[in-house]
Amino acid sequence: MDAFLLSRLQFAANITFHILFPTITIALGWLLLFFKLRFNASGAAKWNLAYRFWVKVFALTFAIGVVSGVTMSFQFGTNWPGFMATVGNVAGPLLGYEVLTAFFLEATFLSVMLFGQQRVGARLHTAATFLVAGGTTLSAFWIIALNSWMQTPTGFEMRDGVAHVTSWIAVIFNPSMPYRLVHMLLASGLTMAFLVAGVSAYRWLRGDRGDEVRATLRTAITLAAILIPLQIVAGDLHGLNTLHHQPAKLAAMEGIWKTERRVPAVLFALPDEATRSNRYEIAIPALASLYLGHDFDAEIPGLDQFEGKHPPVAPVFFAFRIMVGVGMLMLALSWTGVWQLRRGGELKPWLACAFVAATFLGWIALVAGWYTTEIGRQPWIVTGVLTAADAATTVAPANVAFTLAMYLTLYLALIVAYVSVVFHMARKAKEIAAQPDDPRLAGQGADTPAESAANHNLRSHA
Template identity: 45%
Template sequence: MFHLEALDLARIQFAFTVSFHIIFPAITIGLASFLAVLEWRWLKTGNQVYKNLYDFWSKIFAVNFGMGVVSGLVMSYEFGTNWARFSDFAGSVTGPLLTYEVLTAFFLEAGFLGVMLFGWERVSRRMHFFSTLMVAIGTLISTFWILSSNSWMQTPQGIEIVDGRVVPLDWFKIVFNPSFPYRLVHMALAAFLSTAFFVAASAAWHLLRGRNTAEIRKMLSMAMWMILLVAPIQAFVGDAHGLNTLEHQPAKIAAIEGHWDNEPGEATPLILFGIPDMAAEETRYKVEIPYLGSLILTHSLDQQIPALKSFPKEDRPNSTVVFWSFRIMAGLGMLMLLSGLVALYLRRQGKLYHSKTFLRFILMMGPSGLIALLAGWFTTEVGRQPWVVYGMMRTQDAVSNHDVVQMTMSLAIFVVVYFSVFTVGIGYMMRLVRQGPKGVYGLENSAHQQALTPQTETE
């Protein structure tokens, strides 16, 4: 298949399945917390708008949660079928961490999900709110364990290797490995931003079609407040994560920057655009800003970052991929921050719900959070190569002993099944979004509703 080896096909298959999967947990994490806030506001204020929004988004949450569970099961089997040597080498660490995720997070979510979705008339309001909180907390606990396992593969510690296998020595060091705190916060904030833009785009879609109800305005208002709050925090966390990566995975940073050579005594420039050429060992057509690379990456004007040529060829990540995946993520991040600031300005002008140009922009930005999330994961995982456990086990040594025919057939089956099943699921979820939440006053264009509109303009 296109002259690819079994290793290449195994990597493509895992990248395909995990890229499909990560979309659903990201929305699940954000929506679970959003639902908890909606129910809290309804209990505190008695405002039926919050209850209507809860009923609406809980249906979408349920569909998304189901697709996340189904898409995630496959990857557990892939570790055994396609990456058996990795499982044999590091299973003593990754196995327990993923088991902790099931025991603490999945059971918590599954245990309270039924009460959250179907328990309104069967339990007290406090018990129902507690159930919603437990589901929201469960999604964050799941993020904790998954990110701990993946971060250990990026920055392993707390182990020794005996007879070709990892032996855990210090579980605290394993769980709280050097990159874990930064990556955990970065991922959680990315999930909140992805969900906020999903909610905001849904509201923008309805507003552009003339459905100016209290529920739709509240959706847009809450989403834009979240974006305004989280986007700058995410930029700060991303900067800290970059400094941590420079310390522990300098080759990844060099590949992200497309930086090949260091001139003695010169600061590192920031390459805005270019085409890294791995064979020629240079970045072609580059547009760079002097000193800015050192300023951003080392917080100084004279320190240099390691150059790609200082690493052996076999240890260099694919700069062509991570150079652009990182810039997609960072560029969308800047647009997210701009979205929040423009929304604040329009809110103060009383035009947040009426500016069609802004609403169209938010509608186009709807998938931006998920695209940035995927680009960030591509940067992280491709930038780790050629290691599956950084500095300890190479990816080529981790794959199972399959041939090209087997991997081609399984990849083709995954592509067909995933697009068939999840296209239907996503289509149904989008149909629910198009229906929109139930209005407080029933008919959205009633005199009562229109009289309410000016009074709620600053929601």
């Protein structure tokens, strides 16, 4: 394997690992704010206990996300020097804005969230939670703006082979950016909701059935049931935007080889690039024309219009179907969960087990969707401007292979450790929630409901 392929594998491994963790923290920050506001309003201990447990999961997730993000940024210079040399005038400032306006908010106020609940007033602690949640979303905004610009670049001109910005508004709010941002934020919400539901169901099955567990379980399942239909709508709109701006990617996603009318929706097939056809195809006639062109007779561009300039079909085709399939499973699980909770007040054991098994189901959909959009951009690294091959390093393949092996080993160990620690925390949730934020208060434990209400009133006045 040459340095180009190895560099692609290394960056894919890094972004696959890194994206798992910001996806959780983006939405979990807002859920923590919800817990905090409910506690402030009611004084109910269950919301405070939920906050105290999940803020520690947030901190763990945030830390791993930061470390993996730093190593990923190094690869722009080491593995993809042509990228920064050509479009660094666009990418550099956007990455800088993300650090200056988002990361500093998260890193600064996270310590207040973790250690300040018994040291600062309720309003300041709530404000810190809000700022951290806002920082995670602002971070997503800048990263999605850059990635979307790479997909649908606007607001620049090329001078001597280098991109120069002519309009930052056009760069940031490029044609695909709003769709990608909404799609990503909803994906984050679903990933977080299934994580919270799975861990809460795990605690429930182990006999930890206090008010806090019931509250977090109900909240997470309800949130998932609300978000998944919104994600389906957002995904459809994103697909239409992709058809307009990146038709080669859309054709690969749908397995459309020839430009024609009444295009079928391919449910399953084995795309064959040698014969430029789908083997063992199972399809619904004319359906793709209907949902893509809103007309059974709509003509949809096929891969025959992009000879030599379309992505590898099979990876995009299957990644898209995995994403959609997992989304349908999420829909079935969350709606079944809401139905059971409304009827009986708690989950049946079999469904609780299903939620435990689905704790990290959002990660599968997320990675499949990310592969769809990133592989679907090939052979371009910036559509129509710079190919991945032109941006790649000339470093010896053996060097890239060595670092790739190191990355994969470390990432595998960290994934196993993260999952193990999260479930270990779930088993020790009562002890974790009882630990005071201030070490000087050790031994006092968590507040009783009456004490929580009294302390809430005192902190509010303070």
